[in-house]
Amino acid sequence: MPSLALTWGWESQLLETGFLGIFLCPLWTLSPLPRGTPTSRIVLWGFRWLIFRIMLGAGLIKIRGDRCWRDLTCMDFHYETQPVPNPMAYFLHRSPWWFHHFETFSNHFLELVVPFFVFLGRRMCVLHGALQILFQVVLIISGNLSFLNWLTIVPSLACFDDATLGFLFPAGPGGLKDRVLKMQEEETREPQAPLTCGRMARRTANLALGVLITWLSIPVVVNLLSPQQVMNSSFNPLRIVNTYGAFGSITKERTEVILQGTASSNASSPDAEWEDYEFKCKPGNLRRRPCLISPYHYRLDWLMWFAAFQTYEHNEWIIHLAGKLLTNDAQALSLLAFNPFAGRAPPRWVRAEHYRYKFSRPGGRHAAEGKWWIRKRLGPYFPPLSLQDLKGYFRSREWPYPEPS
Numbered sequence: 001m002p003s004l005a006l007t008w009g010w011e012s013q014l015l016e017t018g019f020l021g022i023f024l025c026p027l028w029t030l031s032p033l034p035r036g037t038p039t040s041r042i043v044l045w046g047f048r049w050l051i052f053r054i055m056l057g058a059g060l061i062k063i064r065g066d067r068c069w070r071d072l073t074c075m076d077f078h079y080e081t082q083p084v085p086n087p088m089a090y091f092l093h094r095s096p097w098w099f100h101h102f103e104t105f106s107n108h109f110l111e112l113v114v115p116f117f118v119f120l121g122r123r124m125c126v127l128h129g130a131l132q133i134l135f136q137v138v139l140i141i142s143g144n145l146s147f148l149n150w151l152t153i154v155p156s157l158a159c160f161d162d163a164t165l166g167f168l169f170p171a172g173p174g175g176l177k178d179r180v181l182k183m184q185e186e187e188t189r190e191p192q193a194p195l196t197c198g199r200m201a202r203r204t205a206n207l208a209l210g211v212l213i214t215w216l217s218i219p220v221v222v223n224l225l226s227p228q229q230v231m232n233s234s235f236n237p238l239r240i241v242n243t244y245g246a247f248g249s250i251t252k253e254r255t256e257v258i259l260q261g262t263a264s265s266n267a268s269s270p271d272a273e274w275e276d277y278e279f280k281c282k283p284g285n286l287r288r289r290p291c292l293i294s295p296y297h298y299r300l301d302w303l304m305w306f307a308a309f310q311t312y313e314h315n316e317w318i319i320h321l322a323g324k325l326l327t328n329d330a331q332a333l334s335l336l337a338f339n340p341f342a343g344r345a346p347p348r349w350v351r352a353e354h355y356r357y358k359f360s361r362p363g364g365r366h367a368a369e370g371k372w373w374i375r376k377r378l379g380p381y382f383p384p385l386s387l388q389d390l391k392g393y394f395r396s397r398e399w400p401y402p403e404p405s
């Protein structure tokens with residue numbers, strides 16, 4: 001399931017980054033590092049190798065995955081169909097075709113060519129880091145991929161050495177820069193610091209890390225080279241060295257699942273008034289401005305995005321959610337932005353409708369009415385359900401039956 005694969009990929013990227021981060025610290029003390037303990041090259045190369053795999057994996061899965069990445073049209077769809085668009089996406093969606101082509105081409109350049117800069121010496125590595133950070137910032141501005149973009153910036157920093165980062169610190173006599181320079185000069189003049197027990201242990205740990213990463217990288221490289229590349233996967237139980245890359249294919253059309261409730265006793269009566277629930281971020285109400293959430297990640301909103309291009313049978317949790325809404329469950333409702341049944345009896349029936357959503361045209365008729373979206377009903381997503389109806393469904397899945405409040 002794509003939703004699981006994606007969440008899995010994020011967790012793994014977090015795990016791997018954090019694991020390498022451990023080796024940046026002194027082994028058993030948080031006191032200042034003893035002199036002569038520079039950041040291990042092995043750990044730095046671990047980070048560089050990580051960002052290389054993240055970017056190249058993402059680039060390869062795209063050109064192998066979807067025609068629109070090869071004919072450069074993916075960006076015609078991306079802004080509208082990405083999980084949770086932000087206000088910038090609304091406007092970027094209307095960019096001219098040549099700009100969308102340019103964006104897609106730049107994406108390939110950044111994911112397929114730039115990663116190799118890591119291996120081309122100090123200057124190219126710095127250029128790589130700068131370009132990757134710029135790329136992630138552009139992604140943050142144009143959408144809500146949330147903490148993933150921020151997380152991807154972290155290993156990109158491993159290309160920046162003291163000389164590159166110097167401009168961030170105050171210069172002048174007695175300044176931090178000055179003091180560091182003096183320390184570095186002293187170090188090169190002094191004979192090798194004695195090999196203490198701590199330094200030995202640290203060196204051994206780093207060396208072991210290097211051997212481990214190299215060993216675990218073999219299946220990852222084989223996968224990257226394989227035409228049947230798998231996305232977001234690990235070849236070891238500890239998930240230390242993984243393969244990344246998602247969104248190989250782009251959804252061409254945006255569909256939304258809209259949850260509704262009614263207080264009417266008869267769900268099939270034409271008089272029944274259905275009222276929409278509203279999520280924190282995902283599109284629903286046509287007049288609501290797309291949200292800005294990065295780096296926060298609204299998990300439920302993302303799951304609703306995946307649910308919209310599958311069926312409720314693939315996403316049984318949505319029936320579970322419907323059960324909670326039928327009792328005005330406070331915890332479940334805290335995940336939503338608007339409950340039409342707040343402060344009154346819970347709905348008698350809850351249903352989900354399937355809609356196609358498109359951005360309105362800026363300056364057009366719908367935009368003039370304050371609508372960011374236009375939508376067309378495709379059909380039911382799941383039929384009207386009452387608490388009574390769900391008894392058997394909940395029991396067969398061993399879910400606690402929601403108690404009517």
Ligand SMILES: *[C@@H]1O[C@H](CO)[C@@H](O)[C@H](O)[C@H]1NC(C)=O
Nearest residue numbers: 265266267268269270271272
């Ligand atoms: C519910 O409404 C439908 C449509 O108006 C009607 O056919 C049906 O008999 C009603 N059911 C009940 C239980 O009133």
